[in-house]
Amino acid sequence: METGKLPPGILGSLLQGIPIEDNRVLIRPDVGEDAALIDYGDRILIAKSDPITFASDLIGWYVVQVNANDIAAMGGIPRWFLCTLLLPETINEDEIREIFSQLVSACAAINVTLVGGHTEVTGRVDVPIATGFMLGEVDKGKQVLSSGAEVGDSIILSKGVAIEGTAVLAREDTETLLLHGMSPSSVEKAKNFLFDPGISVLKEVTLLQNKIEIHAMHDPTEGGIATGLQEIGFASQVGMEIKSEKICVFQETREICSILNLDPLGLLASGALIIVVPEEQTDAALTILREGQIDACTIGRVVPQTKGLLMRNKIGLLENIPTFRRDEIARYFAEHASAT
């Protein structure tokens, strides 16, 4: 098997085999739905698990962000966090303290309580691996799914792509980028993308909550914005017409992708949020986000499924939204590893 998520066909068939007989489970695991929803009367409990298997210098901080994002993308508020840390035998006490310190401060920054987990030193891993488990809540009726997009809706993208991939590549491959002429200040700026513009989408959700009718949300991660859009299309059984030039790709991202020969549309995209709203709410949503210091713009609209998932390129031609069998960063690291 290639590194990365399972191929959607295999994953889909495995998930279809899972029986759900509990009527308190409102959303079952499925391709494109990020978390489980469990009925608690007037509230819904949201549960999400995601691991961090790379970006090792900041895993404690990172694992909190990606799990919180998936709660937020369902319209929820992250509340309680558990973390399982698998540590290599080469680790020392200071390094363990640093990971714990990241966990504690990242949770505190978003008002989440670290309530448990498991820490184990094991010969099975050669880098620290953190698996997060975030619990959140949303008032019943306020949950937002990937499956709610309707024909005619506007598709808004916050911040831009690919914040996460850009930062990881700048941190892991600093030397290559400098050797290819990227300026040291641009590399430093790209490294800092994790914090500015940041990979959290909590702020956009908080800004829009209870003010805008939202039909669907999804935070694109592996496989980039292209995969994120396809996942909403699949879950909502709709088509899309996207204008590629409306997708904000950061200058540093363009430069890194050009040097490393990667497509920014298929690169780790945490930090951006796809927000699908009724057309008449578009301007209000954009105004709220911009007043809250979050860049955002309309990148396209929802069309009938029969039209397909289309992207209008810079010279005005319609083509299919590109498909990435795996994230560009996984492809790059795999090719890079086999070349050395």
Add this chain to the structure above:
Amino acid sequence: METGKLPPGILGSLLQGIPIEDNRVLIRPDVGEDAALIDYGDRILIAKSDPITFASDLIGWYVVQVNANDIAAMGGIPRWFLCTLLLPETINEDEIREIFSQLVSACAAINVTLVGGHTEVTGRVDVPIATGFMLGEVDKGKQVLSSGAEVGDSIILSKGVAIEGTAVLAREDTETLLLHGMSPSSVEKAKNFLFDPGISVLKEVTLLQNKIEIHAMHDPTEGGIATGLQEIGFASQVGMEIKSEKICVFQETREICSILNLDPLGLLASGALIIVVPEEQTDAALTILREGQIDACTIGRVVPQTKGLLMRNKIGLLENIPTFRRDEIARYFAEHASAT
């Protein structure tokens, strides 16, 4: 760092550094408390995370049991499960389907709904690693902690030790055991310990629930029954007087420990449950368990903390309950690996 759990001193100091400002969090992570308790009005939500980093042929089944046990040991009913699977690049589709099938059937057997997770192929692991997240519930007031033991209470042990360690050793080291003269039928019986007597403690909890007043429970795992007893002693700030000959050690466990030079009291003990009850409830508890086909006996009593954690050996002498810096199985595998 040596393989296994972190040394309690380091873990304790890390956990003490975690702020808990959320008054819905009823139990904070601590040495000896197995799961987090979160207030949901008339119910309490119980959340637990535990990984499986060895026993690779049955990880899907295994990860459900150990997480369910920790919910049960707090008096709760396991309800929803998430699982993060990290898979090596060498895995094939059939092997992935087998792990999923184990997850689904293990959850179904205990009425738990598999509601989510994450499956990822990664070059960071060379065997499948499963991290489980179990959510359970208990009526408010019915939760049982490790910290509730009181002086004068009886200490009951269900089934015996060390079911889990025995099975894992028989499965991993079949050849060594046969070479040292253990009979093939005994080795097979030991391998099957995972299922008979089994590593689940759900049944004992279900039998006793609402019938017996329980002051404390704990399912001993890493570090064996000795560590489990010490964890209750630490959490409840009490001493203990244990009669070593009352601890049921299975014949196959004795044989394997003798061949491999291990102490069964420090060996992975999932399958047994330590149950601390008021003295006057002891006989009723034992009767209920035995009528439910669960072997159990009183192994000792709770004494003041000043008396210490004591074990009366076979010739009647009192000594300290032995301390295992790490589980006997971890010590064995580490020494075995370095010798080859």
